[in-house]
Amino acid sequence: MSFTIEERGRPNTQEYRVFFKNSEGKYISPFHDIPIYANEAENIFHAVVEVPRWTNAKMEIATKDPLNPLKQDVKKGNLRYVANVFPHKGYIWNYGAIPQTWEDPGHKDSDTGCCGDNDPIDICDIGSKVCSRGEIIKVKVLGTLALIDEGETDWKVIVINMEDPEASDYNNIDDVRRLKPGYLEATFDWFKRYKVPDGKPENQFAFNGEFKDRDFAIKTVKSTHEFWKALISSKTNAGELNCMNTSVSDSPFCCSGGDAEAVVHAVSSCYIHTIHRIRVDKWFYYDK
Numbered sequence: 001m002s003f004t005i006e007e008r009g010r011p012n013t014q015e016y017r018v019f020f021k022n023s024e025g026k027y028i029s030p031f032h033d034i035p036i037y038a039n040e041a042e043n044i045f046h047a048v049v050e051v052p053r054w055t056n057a058k059m060e061i062a063t064k065d066p067l068n069p070l071k072q073d074v075k076k077g078n079l080r081y082v083a084n085v086f087p088h089k090g091y092i093w094n095y096g097a098i099p100q101t102w103e104d105p106g107h108k109d110s111d112t113g114c115c116g117d118n119d120p121i122d123i124c125d126i127g128s129k130v131c132s133r134g135e136i137i138k139v140k141v142l143g144t145l146a147l148i149d150e151g152e153t154d155w156k157v158i159v160i161n162m163e164d165p166e167a168s169d170y171n172n173i174d175d176v177r178r179l180k181p182g183y184l185e186a187t188f189d190w191f192k193r194y195k196v197p198d199g200k201p202e203n204q205f206a207f208n209g210e211f212k213d214r215d216f217a218i219k220t221v222k223s224t225h226e227f228w229k230a231l232i233s234s235k236t237n238a239g240e241l242n243c244m245n246t247s248v249s250d251s252p253f254c255c256s257g258g259d260a261e262a263v264v265h266a267v268s269s270c271y272i273h274t275i276h277r278i279r280v281d282k283w284f285y286y287d288k
Helices: 173-179 183-193 214-232 257-265
Strands: 004-008 017-021 037-039 044-051 059-061 070-072 094-097 122-125 136-149 152-161
Touching: 037 136, 044 059, 044 122, 122 136, 136 173, 136 183, 136 214, 152 183, 152 214, 173 183
Parallel strands: 122 152
Antiparallel strands: 004 017, 017 070, 037 044, 044 094, 044 136, 059 070, 094 122, 136 152
16 A cells, blocks of 8 residues: 655645545545554554654644645744754654544543543654655554643654664564663653743643553554544544545545545645745753
8 A cells, every 4th residue: 555645835835735645646635544554463553754853844634624634833823843942953753643543632531631632643753764744654653652732632652664674673662762762751851842942831741751651552542543433434523623535435524536636626736936934943942
């Protein structure tokens, strides 16, 4: 199973979109049409890379837009870039999401005591490869960190790309701690402080910031898949989410290939000539 992307608009503008196609060249939703499993028997999952390692533009699956393309997050009318909080530069992993999952905002998690954040579950790929925006990778789950973001449960699942030459050496969260010393501590620090330069307080965590192991993480991912199933079948109210898809045959939101093409063609394919100068090299320092 292979996937390709089609970019529309100019990067670093609010019009920029990244649409997805399947192996037949048909437009699909990365949220709903890419299968959660690459190999269900071995608990290998697909993941959509939204933000390549070392980059700053906060790209994300547009859950409220038809076909859910990637677009850059906007806050107060401005494109959003994560700050470099010393010693970190941009995102320190390939960051993305597992398709066909959903953190239900109407479900209070029994472990964290908070409801979900209304998004697909997030992944941090610790593999050595710097992936491309929109790349679909097959990942092994190693553990998870329970971020509490403005009162919502926002799981960060630690994974490794199955194409990484050292993937066979990583099977649980303790392997990361042993083979990449300092990486988990840096991950915790990154999520704790990345919003501080924007004037927000440090983020909080469930379990006192402890990383949970592989089995816990896989169970969490699978539970969000069940929430997604209820969403895509309209058993749960979608609210503002757009569940348009082209492959979930029993979904009331399933559309034709022609309808999907119309969505994409309605988005400008022309580059906007305005030059947007971005500054993402500044370092932010503050006393821990």
